[in-house]
Amino acid sequence: MNLLSSIDLTWVIGGPQGGGVETAANIFAGACAGCGLKVFGKREYYSNIKGEHSYFGVRVSDKIIRSNVSGITILVGFDAETLFRHIEDVVNDGAIVYETDLTSVKIDEVATLDDLFKQRFVEYLSSKNKPTTIQGALDSAKERGVTLYPVSFKTILSNLADETKNPKMRGMFRMQNVLAVSISLGLLGLPPDTLLTSVDSVFSRKKDIAEMNRNAANYTYNFATAKYPKFKYQLTPISKQPGTILVQGFQSTGIGKIASGCRFQSYYPITPASDESVYLELHEIFDVENNRPGSIFVVQAEDEISAIGMVIGAALTGTRASTSTSGPGFSLMAEALGWAGINEVPIVVTLYQRSGPSTGLPTRHGQDDLLFAIHAGHGEFPRIVYASGDIEEGFYDTAKCFNFAENFQLPVIHMMDKFIASTVATVQKFDINKISIERGKLLDKIDTPGYKRFAPSSDGISPRSRLGLENGIFWNTGDESDEYGHISEDPVNRITMMDKRAHKAELALQKIPKEDQAINHGIYDFCIVSWGSTKGPILDAIEMLKKDGHKVGFIQIKLLNPFPSDYLKTLFENVKTVIDIEANHSGQLGSLFNEYMDRKVDYYILKYTGRPMTCTEVYDSLKKILENKAERKQVLTYGV
Amino acid sequence: MVSNLADYKTEVHNDWCPGCGDFGIVNAIQMALAEMEIPRNKAAIFSGIGCSGKTSHFINTYGVHTLHGRVLTFAQGAKLANPEMTIVAAGGDGDGLGIGAGHFVAAGRRNVDMTYLIFNNAVYGLTKGQASPTLKLGLKTKSLPEPNVNQSVNPIALAIASGFTFVARGYAYDVRQLKDLIIAAVRHKGLAFLDVLQPCPTYNDINTRDWFAGMDNIDEITKKPRPRIYKLEDTGYDPVVHIDSPEEENEKLTQALIKSNEWDTKIPTGIFYRNETTAPYEERMSERIPNYLENPPAKQEISSGSRAITNISKLLSSLEV
Incomplete structure (x- = not known):
């Protein structure tokens, strides 16, 4: 090795x-x-x-x-x-x-x-x-x-x-x-x-x-x-890099939420997501520059249905609100996700994936919920599905997810997983100055009566009132509604409202910076496409291959819905061989790639034992592809 | 000065069936809000799914028509994020005691300071009259193919067992009493539950207006109907836990449970149980977060322009190596 x-x-x-x-x-x-x-x-x-x-x-x-x-x-x-x-x-x-x-x-x-x-x-x-x-x-x-x-x-x-x-x-x-x-x-x-x-x-x-x-x-x-005689390998101190922290994955989104101004979180206990909520509760009071101590209100709900319901209720007051869950809990949230979609409520669901289906391998890793996150809930409504690749991304992406939610007024599903959650690693200290807070069209005051929550606008996003605001009264309903939010089954109104909401997906693709849609880690003839926590093993494997004289590219997709196919097509234009690497059985990103990219994945490297990939096994399997000795699909097995 | 009742009404066409008990309930809510002079932007009506779910559209305050069975979850989230709001949640008996029964029980344990009304007509009206959780065993309302094979749940007893600190029953055709009960419920510090008997003229042909009025039970001497509905306050019943002692609480809980079992010939309305010695959720949380009520989630400043203003340096320094 x-x-x-x-x-x-x-x-x-x-x-x-x-x-x-x-x-x-x-x-x-x-x-x-x-x-x-x-x-x-x-x-x-x-x-x-x-x-x-x-x-x-x-x-x-x-x-x-x-x-x-x-x-x-x-x-x-x-x-x-x-x-x-x-x-x-x-x-x-x-x-x-x-x-x-x-x-x-x-x-x-x-x-x-x-x-x-x-x-x-x-x-x-x-x-x-x-x-x-x-x-x-x-x-x-x-x-x-x-x-x-x-x-x-x-x-x-x-x-x-x-x-x-x-x-x-x-x-x-x-x-x-x-x-x-x-x-x-x-x-x-x-x-x-x-x-x-x-x-x-x-x-x-x-x-x-x-x-x-x-x-x-x-x-x-x-x-x-x-x-005992000294062991063959010795650890020697090296100069400490200032600003290094030793941090666990679940802390990254927790600190990210506090930094991003999330002030309400509701959750139901589930592995591996609830560590984040417990962390938030443990640090529920913090300093804010305006000299009024800030706080995050954490509610342990009776189930995940209640958790997301509370989060939506809190978001309607103009509060940045989120829940954190894993696959089984997210399954229960599907109906309310659609309610947030049709009522254009900004919420963030942090989805710490584990291996499914059902209870699956409840304490083990998996990336099985990508397609579910994209499709959960009946009917058609826009949502953003955004995936972090490691602990640091977990912090910075949390801030981005809240901005997406408020800018586009829709539910955002932030994909994390068990591998990141229970990893402890030395990373560069999170820098709050690198995040921004964008509240979109949230209103602080409304001067005149006649407010319409779902009024048409050039970009499809309506100015957003919040419960309590004078002149800002609105109605919400899970039914199709008119501009005020009252029930409407009118067919012409239905087209207007469906188009208005659907347009937000296009808007997101226009407005979200390209570098936030996908990370270009290098483009070569052989190029990996992947998402989420496979990032670490892939980057380490690529460096190992470099020492052998091999160059392998890697595009890490972060924005998974809406799928940024136009941008990705420019990245993959000169790629000869596409290698999909994922921790699931069917190659879920691969199927999106095949659907949107007018070309097919050439090789799959998959793992679904519930144990995260090691760089060693990624290296070995990539090497087989480079040497033209690989099957189209390789399944990784390392770990007990 | 009493606010103008008309201000609390919307112009949305009301499509409930003629004679529906729901009209009385929505009127009573509007009257209560007007009498308490709650500014329209400081009140929000949350509703579930079904005929009762449309209530929020007829009231000119913030109105949130949620999901089947989930109204309490949305309502609690909003109230906790912005405790200045007056929150009234409304839903049907199937909504709150069938699909939403788990939330009903959990909400009782929290005791958030808000009001919950169940429009109780013992049927699922909007889906054409199936038996709801409050329909008595063996009854066959008109669109049931067979008599009801389930026992009914007792909403008053369930509310008391779950920890609701204000439990009352109103009747949709006694709007004045209902309005007073809503006012008492809203003013109560903690979670208030109101079971509102609401005859469904279309699908419940048993528990009708006439049935509640005792038209099937004529006094042989006076030749007058013997009404089933009566008011607890007319009997000298005292629902209030006056002092914070387990004995007092047990006594008041027990009498309320006994009263809640009255049904066939005598049906009590009014306040069954009221206990302000139990701290509302907001108060419990204020012990943890001292400035919660002055600086609740909805009021907190989180940015200056686009710059985050929360100080996370303590969190980070504890992780520094």
């Missing part, structure tokens, strides 16, 4: 859900980021509260990274399941840090491992003539060259108890996470002060726990550096 830089390794920690895996990963990521290194981590978990396997993979580099790779450099396991699940993903020159007590555990004894997995793994171990135990799996890894670091976490805890004169320490198995991070960073040679700073920061809300973890981290780090 052709990695991008001198430091580029992936550290994976796993454990039962609820066991502190995320805390450990945050300490690790924080320590690396504190040394100026770039971090890209992702969390994978089951739909379960406690006990099932969850894991966090953190990739660290001294250069910009935007995705995960296939393969693990260091695996940390203090439970048998983590070791069984991931051991074969450890690269040949990688390492495994494991609890020595576990070696005799048989695969059959791990209840939370799926039977299908067990079956595959037993076959694998048998083919290597190894017993179906942790020891067997470790031996098999060792034969490939993997370095083993056996650790007795129990002994460390007991030594710590003696050292700190705190006998309770002996039973603090929750602290294994912190011990594991400390050992890992010791092996990787990162300075201990960054580890301790990160521990303090992660436990900043709980001072006494911070102290205990700090001591444990310090002790274990020193223990590891004294006991």
Whole structure:
């Protein structure tokens, strides 16, 4: 594999859900980021509260990274399941840090491992003539060259108890996470002060726990550096780039909403979207330049139907309002979406996709809802569907989505997904000066009576009153209506109103800047077309190919409805081979491309296991296409 | 000075059936708004789907005719974003107690300061007379092919169980009482529910105006009909929770539930239950967001020209590495 830089390794920690895996990963990521290194981590978990396997993979580099790779450099396991699940993903020159007590555990004894997995793994171990135990799996890894670091976490805890004169320490198995991070960073040679700073920061809300973890981290780090030889790969601090933040995806749209002036959010709990709403509620009060503290009013509704209803009601008062949901919730919102469409109400629906249909893979990634977002709701009405490719786009696009909603007076669906939501990465600090707030034809006052909410205008957009405004009384109805908003079944009026609303799609294509419609990452004979969070793995794969001397273009489409086909046709004019890359089964963007572009996608690279693409597998599959060895459709499978 | 009633009427043609109870309800709403002198731009009527859904078009205030069953969701969103508005939500019994029953219960738990009227005629009129959730078991109104096989829901009891803090019943043909009830409901601090008995002259041939008047039940001695409808206040009934104590609340809840079960020969109207010791949602949120009522979502400045004026630097510095 052709990695991008001198430091580029992936550290994976796993454990039962609820066991502190995320805390450990945050300490690790924080320590690396504190040394100026770039971090890209992702969390994978089951739909379960406690006990099932969850894991966090953190990739660290001294250069910009935007995705995960296939393969693990260091695996940390203090439970048998983590070791069984991931051991074969450890690269040949990688390492495994494991609890020595576990070696005799048989695969059959791990209840939370799926039977299908067990079956595959037993076959694998048998083919290597190894017993179906942790020891067997470790031996098999060792034969490939993997370095083993056996650790007795129990002994460390007991030594710590003696050292700190705190006998309770002996039973603090929750602290294994912190011990594991400390050992890992010791092996990787990162300075201990960054580890301790990160521990303090992660436990900043709980001072006494911070102290205990700090001591444990310090002790274990020193223990590891004294006991084990240095690992082959080392992390060295580099100069910190000012203004770097370590941020999770769901925070990007949350901060984006606060910055863009969204002041009302209603939601119903759903993975992976509700993290954003909870974040907003946690930060519901903030400073505003006018010296009146601002706030966002967050309502947990009884269902998603109520959530979108409340959002529409709030938007009618002139408030910027939004909801955040995932596929099943969005399904319930379809009817009200049409109401917002016919009544020209600006709302933003942040759609954090996961794998469907139905409950599908409720905690896993997917991009299955593109066509649904474009078509949800009965009847015909204009809407904007806009997709972000990564965490930073999530922030800036949130602002754009509110502007689209108000400029064109329609519902906007902002496509995000589980991959972005649960990614934690170092990015450049969001700059609020780069966003603008455009409120379109929203009225502050109306001087004369006779206001008509749906009055005709040259561009089809009518001046918009809001509940409470004097002389601004209007009516809304889900029925077809006249200019005042009263029910009308008149056929001539129907044509006027349908045309008026439909025109907004053309207007959006004229007014939205081209660079906001699609990002041109380079155009070559071979050119990728994609949307959303595949951006990171694609860009990383393209750079890897560049080192091999291959040039591959990439057009990232952000405005997916209305589809900017005229602009895209100019971009694809000289492209010879079009490669569609998406995290769904049918190639949904591909079908839009085929419909609108007067040409067909030549190759598809698809993934629908619920696990995000790694740059490695995108690189491998692109390489096959370049070498003319690829099937028309390649399906990616990496990840557990 | 009483505002001009005519100001609260629109010129929209009213296409309800002749004799429909809905006329009385829309008149009562207009009269109540006029009597309270609520500026037209400070009131909004939200309505659901069905005959009652058209109500918002006949009243000259802001009018939002929403989706079937969802009127409370839109109305709560608007009220919470702009708490200065007087919000009256209106819908049918199928709308609020069938397709929208979940929102009914959830709204009770929130207790947002607004008023909800159900036009209760026990049938789905606009779709030609199917049984609604309030039609009694075994009744066969005229367009039903077979008698109703479902039990009816008791709207008053459901409202009380859900947490509505003002629960009352009016009668569409007693416009004066209904107007007074609407005024009391609007002035109540919290979520007010009004069950309005509203005979459907076209599809409900059982619970008719004559039936409510007791024309089928003539007193043998006086030869006069024995009306089913009576007023709770005429019986010395006290619906109010006067002091904030669980005993007082239990007593008033229990008597209201008992009253809500009266039906066949005696049907109470008036206020069943009223409790202002429970904080409205807005008050609960003000404890979290102290300046919420002065600076609610709809009043907040978010930009200066096109420049965003929210300060996000604290949020960002907590993420800085």
